[in-house]
Amino acid sequence: MSRYIALRLLQAIGVLWAAYTVSFLVLYALPGDPARLLAGPDATDVTAAQLDTLRAQFGLDKPLVVQYVEHLGALLRGDLGTSLPTGRPVAELIGEAIPSTLQIAALGLLLAVIVGGGLALAATFTRHRGLGQLLLALPPIGVAVPGFWFALLLIQWFSFGIPLFPAVGNQSFASVVLPAITLALPTGATIAQLLSKSLVTTLREPYIDTAWAKGAGPGRVHLRHALRNAALPALTVTGLIVGQLLSGTVVTETVFSRPGLGRVTATAVAQQDIPVVQGIVLFAAAVFVVTNLLVDLVYPLLDPRIVIRKRRLPRVRVAATAGASR
Structure with missing residues (x-):
């Protein structure tokens, strides 16, 4: 280890x-x-x-x-440099922008996992073929919808049509809802698309037939037997999606006029503020690396055979080599 x-x-x-x-x-x-x-x-x-x-x-x-x-x-030496136009330390600018971006990114990821996972389970759990096909057709549509267009629709519906949430700013939790939903749409659609395909494949495995033969109910088969193995590809993509969420905040924060890493990045690129852009790129890369390391550590909890295969692989190679020499 x-x-x-x-x-x-x-x-x-x-x-x-x-x-x-x-x-x-x-x-x-x-x-x-x-x-x-x-x-x-x-x-x-x-x-x-x-x-x-x-x-x-x-x-x-x-x-x-x-x-x-x-x-x-x-x-x-730990020095990210100084912003060229403002003269402020880059670490200070990024530190001020992180909380606002973290709010919408965390809520967006939570909504994406709940909605995407729920949609995949519903599509593979239902016995109504037409309903299942309809649910399976929704994720590709969600992936294809442009984020800025969906954000404008949410503003039109829930800020101007039904004034439930503010269209701009960062005054309260209500101002986080629409940006988080905007980020959750493509992310949740990707999770649902991958998890549903993985579930369909897993439900055809022989050990699933064995579970049915032992009298396991549909809920037990889906949640205990199929989901545990089918979640591995979706978990991998979820780790990659964290980086996508950070990049998606550039458009989202611009549309909703929110302060955050997205707005800071757009401003820095427009001004060719090289130290700020490099600091944000390094921060995003660090988040990506840490997230994927955590995902790799979670793998053995879902499938202990991963660790077993890694431990046995050298012995198998040694045995094969010895057999060939004989």
């Missing part, structure tokens, strides 16, 4: 380094001059000497390799 955790940590470091490097190169490849953006909207009146001074002040005049090494060294 210690070797497994060590390998996962090395992979995590590699993912973080790759995310940092790719974001650094992509941001510097964007058209535009960061010095002119720093000069403000009246950059047309700024002289070339003033622009050179700004570049020297923020280290933008140095070669790309030198800037990369300096930023990477600062990152290893």
